Amino acid sequence: DEMDVDTIWMDGEFVDWDDAQIHVLSHGLHYGTGVFEGIRCYDTEEGPAIFRWDEHAKRLYDSGQPYGLEIDHDSEELEEATKELIRRQELESCYIRPIAFYGYDSLGVSPQDCPTRIAIAAWPWGAYLGEEALEEGVKVKVSSWRKHASSQIPTNAKTTGLYVNSLLAGEEARREGYVEALVLNKEGNVAEGPGENLFLVRDGEIYTPGLSEGILDGITRNSVITIARDLGYTVHDEATISRGELHTADELFFTGTAAEVTPIKQVDNVTVGERGPVTEELQSRFFDVVERRTDDYDEWFSYV
Ligand code: PMP
Numbered sequence: 001d002e003m004d005v006d007t008i009w010m011d012g013e014f015v016d017w018d019d020a021q022i023h024v025l026s027h028g029l030h031y032g033t034g035v036f037e038g039i040r041c042y043d044t045e046e047g048p049a050i051f052r053w054d055e056h057a058k059r060l061y062d063s064g065q066p067y068g069l070e071i072d073h074d075s076e077e078l079e080e081a082t083k084e085l086i087r088r089q090e091l092e093s094c095y096i097r098p099i100a101f102y103g104y105d106s107l108g109v110s111p112q113d114c115p116t117r118i119a120i121a122a123w124p125w126g127a128y129l130g131e132e133a134l135e136e137g138v139k140v141k142v143s144s145w146r147k148h149a150s151s152q153i154p155t156n157a158k159t160t161g162l163y164v165n166s167l168l169a170g171e172e173a174r175r176e177g178y179v180e181a182l183v184l185n186k187e188g189n190v191a192e193g194p195g196e197n198l199f200l201v202r203d204g205e206i207y208t209p210g211l212s213e214g215i216l217d218g219i220t221r222n223s224v225i226t227i228a229r230d231l232g233y234t235v236h237d238e239a240t241i242s243r244g245e246l247h248t249a250d251e252l253f254f255t256g257t258a259a260e261v262t263p264i265k266q267v268d269n270v271t272v273g274e275r276g277p278v279t280e281e282l283q284s285r286f287f288d289v290v291e292r293r294t295d296d297y298d299e300w301f302s303y304v
Helices: 027-031 053-067 075-088 131-136 160-175 219-230 243-248 277-290
Strands: 007-010 013-016 034-036 039-044 047-051 094-102 116-123 138-142 180-184 190-192 197-202 205-209 235-239 251-256 260-267 301-303
Touching (some): 007 075, 013 075, 027 094, 034 053, 034 160, 047 075, 053 219, 075 094, 075 116, 131 260, 160 180, 190 205, 190 243, 197 219, 197 243, 205 219, 219 251, 251 277, 260 277
Parallel strands (some): 138 180, 138 260, 205 235
Antiparallel strands (some): 007 013, 007 116, 034 094, 039 047, 039 094, 047 301, 094 116, 180 190, 197 251, 251 260
């Protein structure tokens, strides 16, 4: 059982797994009015270290903005609660899931007097797309489902309801034997994966769709852009990538908290190839950074 959790922080208190319950008439369940984060904590020589807490906390609060969802626990309190969860469960590396949502009051679409409920859980979680995927790469299918336009729903907010689109795309791909989907935006350009950002390498330069393409502003995306530039690469981080460019790319890879840096070896029935040199360099540097085999980027880590 991967979800090996015995303590959950909920609305300001540590509770047992069995007691972390909500009412079936909670607003968030009916209308997808929740916001969440996925954060990794890495096992390092100086103990567990949470990767980019501040950026994840900021995105959590920002995600609530369009929905008027106010979280009245500050970042320091959530961070300390998370560290305490890690200590109490004696976790080394783990995945951290904060979630805030409208709870029960009335079931009109307007949340009116619904309280904001909030919880944090942490549990051990390995490579999202499989350990071998990090080395060998994954096959992805361009989804028949398009991503919502940011004029329809804020795509830069990590809202629970958004993920029905991710599910449709991901499950369609898996039913057809692919590991993951790749989702185009309404214009038909490449947006992102269901839970990953996309990068493309061509002639030694790096391209990734810009925020105006309707993507989530991924924190791993930001980290990889920073790492790549510091290694001397040219990174075009406001690119528009057409579907056809996927087929002529030298390399493609996904980034994400869960997926980390995962090479893409095939798109539909077109072979991209084995993990290429740029992907390999960025991936190995990324793991050196997060596992703290370097002192660089120390400001990205909060030690438990
Ligand atoms: N896009 C989507 C739709 C996601 O759900 C995620 C995962 N949070 C990402 C991109 C990658 O973001 P991050 O690197 O912050 O995990």
